[in-house]
Every structure is written in structure tokens, then in C-alpha cells.
Amino acid sequence: MESTEVWFWFWVVAAAFLFVAEIFTAGFFMLPFGIGAAAAAALAFFQVPAGWQWGGFIVISTASFVLLRRFADHLTHEPPVKTGIDRLVGKTGIVIEDLTPDSPVGQVRIEREEWRADAPSCDVIPVGTRVVVEGIEGTHLIVRPEVGGRSE
Numbered sequence: 001m002e003s004t005e006v007w008f009w010f011w012v013v014a015a016a017f018l019f020v021a022e023i024f025t026a027g028f029f030m031l032p033f034g035i036g037a038a039a040a041a042a043l044a045f046f047q048v049p050a051g052w053q054w055g056g057f058i059v060i061s062t063a064s065f066v067l068l069r070r071f072a073d074h075l076t077h078e079p080p081v082k083t084g085i086d087r088l089v090g091k092t093g094i095v096i097e098d099l100t101p102d103s104p105v106g107q108v109r110i111e112r113e114e115w116r117a118d119a120p121s122c123d124v125i126p127v128g129t130r131v132v133v134e135g136i137e138g139t140h141l142i143v144r145p146e147v148g149g150r151s152e
Contacts, residue, residue, distance in 0.1 A: 004047045011041030011053065028068040036061030088115070088133045092146055099125040105140055116140035 018034030040057040048056075093110035099119045100106070108117040108131055118140055119125050131143040 003050070004044055007050050007053055008041055008044035011037050011044050011057075015041055028072045032064035032068050033061050035064045085136050088141060089135060090133060092130055092132050093117075093143070095125050095127050095129045095131055098127055099143070108141065108143060110141075117143045119143050119145070 015034050015037035018030045018037055022028070022030040022034060036057040036059075039060040040053040043053045043056050044050075088110055091110050093108040093115075095106060095117075096109050096114065097107035099117060099122065101123060105116050105118050106125070107114055109115075110133065116139065117131070118137065119131070120142065121144060125131065125143075125145055130146040132146050133141050133143055135142040
């Protein structure tokens with residue numbers, strides 16, 4: 001066997017091993033090295049010297065690693081899902097009991113749920129006004145009127 005043929009089979013086996021190993025790892029960690037080994041196998045097939053094969057392996061693996069890490073981060077870093085009462089922040093609802101300064105806690109309906117609400121920065125928010133939940137204080141929502149906010 002010639003030296004280039006030995007290197008060719010070395011790179012083919014390495015690429016196959018790395019591609020299979022990727023199946024058992026998370027986050028595209030082994031895949032860039034498998035791509036680099038496949039590129040080095042292509043260089044060996046065209047009888048490029050072993051030093052250039054190693055250089056190609058390193059350069060292609062590094063470039064693949066950088067690109068695939070960005071791709072993997074984009075796929076796997078989802079914003080956390082809000083649960084409980086925190087899921088209501090930013091949602092819109094309709095006032096079903098006036099929010100007034102005299103009795104600052106009225107009621108709003110968000111989706112199919114009714115909640116106690118307060119609008120500290122407003123004078124009066126009448127029934128039927130669309131509101132946006134800005135925060136949560138204790139067991140009631142802090143709301144503000146939605147721009148253009150009458151619905152009924």
C-alpha cells in the first residue's frame with residue numbers, strides 16, 4: 001500500500017467514526033471534526049501530501065466548528081417559557097370592572113381568566129377598555145390602557 005492510500009483510509013475511517021459519534025453527542029460537537037476528516041480524505045484521494053491533509057483537516061474543522069456553533073446556539077437557545085402568572089406580562093385584556101383612583105383594584109379579563117388589576121398611572125379606566133399587562137404586584141396585575149383602547 002502506498003502512503004497516500006493509507007492516509008486516505010485513515011481519514012475515511014476517522015470521518016465515519018466522528019459522524020457516528022455525533023449521533024451520541026449534543027450540540028454538533030463531533031460533526032465539524034468529521035467534516036474536516038472528510039475534507040482531508042478528499043485531499044488524500046487526490047494524493048496531496050500528509051502535511052497538507054493535516055492542515056486541511058485543522059482549517060476545515062475550525063471553520064466548521066465556528067459556523068456550526070453559531071447554528072447550534074441559534075437552534076437551542078430559546079427564550080424561557082413563562083409559567084404561572086408571569087405568562088400574562090405583555091398580554092392584552094379587557095376591563096370588566098372599572099379601575100378608579102378611589103378603588104384602585106378593579107378586574108380585567110385576559111383570555112378566559114379574570115384577574116384583579118390596578119392602574120396606578122391612570123385616573124379612571126372604564127369597563128370595555130383594552131389594557132396591557134405591565135407587571136404583577138402580589139396577586140393582582142398592573143395594567144395600562146392599550147393605545148386606541150376601547151373595544152366595546
